[in-house]
Amino acid sequence: MRVNTIDKQILSIALALVALLTVPILISPEKGTAVLKAVLDTITSNFGPLYLWACLGIFGFLLWLAFGKYGKVKLGNGDPEFSTFSWLALIFTAGIGSGIMYWGIIEWAYYYSSPPFGLEPSSVDAASFAPTYGMFHWGFSAWAIYCVPSIPIAYAVYIRKSSSYRLSNACRGIIGDHADGLVGKIIDVCFMFGLIGGIGTSLALGTPLLAEGIHHFTGIEKTLTLNLGIVVALMVFFSICLYFGLKKGLKLLSDWNLYLYVAIAVFIFIFGPTAFIIASFTDSVGVLFQNFFRMSLYTDPVGKSGFSEAWTLFYWGWWFSYAPFTGMFAARISKGRTIKGLILGQLLGGTLGCWLAFSIFGNTSMFFEMSGIVPIVDILQSEGAPAAILASLNALPLGGIVVVLYLLVAAIFLATTVNSAAYTLSDVASKNLKPGEEPARWYRVFWGILLTSISIVLMYGDGLEALQTLSIITALPLVFVMFLMIGSFLKWIRADYDIIMQEQEKAERAAGYSMPGPGRIKKKRPEKAPVVPKTGFEN
Ligand code: NM2
Numbered sequence: 001m002r003v004n005t006i007d008k009q010i011l012s013i014a015l016a017l018v019a020l021l022t023v024p025i026l027i028s029p030e031k032g033t034a035v036l037k038a039v040l041d042t043i044t045s046n047f048g049p050l051y052l053w054a055c056l057g058i059f060g061f062l063l064w065l066a067f068g069k070y071g072k073v074k075l076g077n078g079d080p081e082f083s084t085f086s087w088l089a090l091i092f093t094a095g096i097g098s099g100i101m102y103w104g105i106i107e108w109a110y111y112y113s114s115p116p117f118g119l120e121p122s123s124v125d126a127a128s129f130a131p132t133y134g135m136f137h138w139g140f141s142a143w144a145i146y147c148v149p150s151i152p153i154a155y156a157v158y159i160r161k162s163s164s165y166r167l168s169n170a171c172r173g174i175i176g177d178h179a180d181g182l183v184g185k186i187i188d189v190c191f192m193f194g195l196i197g198g199i200g201t202s203l204a205l206g207t208p209l210l211a212e213g214i215h216h217f218t219g220i221e222k223t224l225t226l227n228l229g230i231v232v233a234l235m236v237f238f239s240i241c242l243y244f245g246l247k248k249g250l251k252l253l254s255d256w257n258l259y260l261y262v263a264i265a266v267f268i269f270i271f272g273p274t275a276f277i278i279a280s281f282t283d284s285v286g287v288l289f290q291n292f293f294r295m296s297l298y299t300d301p302v303g304k305s306g307f308s309e310a311w312t313l314f315y316w317g318w319w320f321s322y323a324p325f326t327g328m329f330a331a332r333i334s335k336g337r338t339i340k341g342l343i344l345g346q347l348l349g350g351t352l353g354c355w356l357a358f359s360i361f362g363n364t365s366m367f368f369e370m371s372g373i374v375p376i377v378d379i380l381q382s383e384g385a386p387a388a389i390l391a392s393l394n395a396l397p398l399g400g401i402v403v404v405l406y407l408l409v410a411a412i413f414l415a416t417t418v419n420s421a422a423y424t425l426s427d428v429a430s431k432n433l434k435p436g437e438e439p440a441r442w443y444r445v446f447w448g449i450l451l452t453s454i455s456i457v458l459m460y461g462d463g464l465e466a467l468q469t470l471s472i473i474t475a476l477p478l479v480f481v482m483f484l485m486i487g488s489f490l491k492w493i494r495a496d497y498d499i500i501m502q503e504q505e506k507a508e509r510a511a512g513y514s515m516p517g518p519g520r521i522k523k524k525r526p527e528k529a530p531v532v533p534k535t536g537f538e539n
Contacts, residue, residue: 013189059140065151072501077507096417099205102386150327152170170489194477197474208222210230234411269360
């Protein structure tokens with residue numbers, strides 16, 4: 001067993017934090033959840049607005065960056081490694097797990113029955129905000145949270161020529177050599193803590209959905225044992241993949257999963273309530289743009305409905321918890337793209353992918369409720385979200401097949417996300433790895449098991465509330481780390497900008513054509529341009 005590459009310091013701090021979160025629930029689910037709830041209340045009452053400002057601020061910052069002079073900076077020489085389409089697909093599948101299969105269908109129903117802004121439950125106004133809020137929580141400002149870490153990380157690696165994709169390394173502009181010391185370790189632990197919380201949330205939501213499916217087809221009771229069985233089955237699957245490093249197989253699986261996801265969406269769009277989907281989507285876009293700032297900064301300080309804490313803070317926490325992980329991944333696959341391309345690609349591509357789910361799946365389910373075909377809200381309140389999700393799908397033409405495929409996509413989304421998270425965690429909690437060397441196999445499997453075990457504890461606790469708590473808690477340190485990364489990046493780019501542009505222009509002149517990739521710099525065509533350069537947009 002290879003143990004000399006394990007970073008014991010990082011590992012023990014991360015394990016201690018995990019224990020702090022889970023042991024109280026294990027000892028006493030009620031008291032444990034109450035302790036977490038108390039921590040949550042402290043965070044939301046003191047830092048709630050910070051999460052909202054951070055998300056909006058990050059979104060504004062990215063727009064400024066993309067459309068300002070720094071947007072032209074190319075991260076690394078040469079053409080992008082992947083076509084824009086594959087690049088977007090990779091970013092989407094890394095950052096989106098089974099969560100979208102869950103919330104995409106049912107989120108509207110929560111907002112419809114308990115709407116924001118003091119609206120009447122189940123009213124027409126509530127119905128216009130219901131699908132809009134889902135699109136907001138999975139829209140462009142949310143994707144801004146995902147996108148922001150990718151820029152300093154890519155900058156550190158491709159321009160500052162560092163070999164590490166770690167978060168601590170991307171903060172080096174501000175913290176200097178402390179990145180290699182205790183401060184760096186603390187930052188990396190924050191990253192791990194966040195990812196554990198984010199993945200725990202995805203697993204603890206995805207598992208009951210799969211359990212509902214199994215119950216639906218086999219009649220097996222939905223007990224904790226069934227949930228455990230599913231998590232263990234997933235664990236065995238991850239362990240095999242992680243142990244054998246089945247990267248190619250996993251990539252293929254996740255590609256096909258995305259195609260299947262799109263195919264189901266297209267099927268529902270055509271054979272479902274097409275006119276309603278289009279009308280409701282159109283309405284929601286209008287409502288969202290009209291109310292974007294209202295929704296972004298809604299705290300309800302007097303009414304104290306708790307809407308923002310239960311939803312927007314939960315979501316921003318969840319996005320923040322995942323963001324450094326997806327940022328690291330996006331940085332790895334974005335060499336050769338401009339900052340503008342990286343930003344617009346992630347904001348637009350990611351939003352489009354999520355809106356596809358919310359507008360097609362969510363509006364279909366909403367249509368069934370509104371036209372009295374399936375009482376979705378009643379099912380949600382009496383039997384829970386997974387039952388309401390399956391009831392929506394079942395009401396479609398070929399409902400049985402749609403349910404099976406849907407659950408398959410959810411399971412694979414979950415599996416591929418947990419798998420790569422376990423891989424990344426084992427990498428960050430290692431040291432002295434030679435370039436190209438991978439963490440020990442058993443260590444990868446260990447992280448996979450740890451992640452899944454946490455979700456078991458969470459399911460044992462107090463359901464949705466515990467999850468909402470976990471993501472918000474684990475995200476808090478990351479909000480500060482993100483600011484550190486942005487500061488570091490700005491310091492670097494201010495210092496490097498003139499030299500980068502000179503070199504970029506030199507390279508362009510030598511190549512004799514304008515830069516390829518999204519957001520390419522529009523330059524006059526060279527007089528003679530016999531060969532059309534590859535742009536990366538071909539497929
Ligand atoms: N986010 C995108 O399960 C999932 O879809 C993971 C969830 C952070 C809301 C990501």
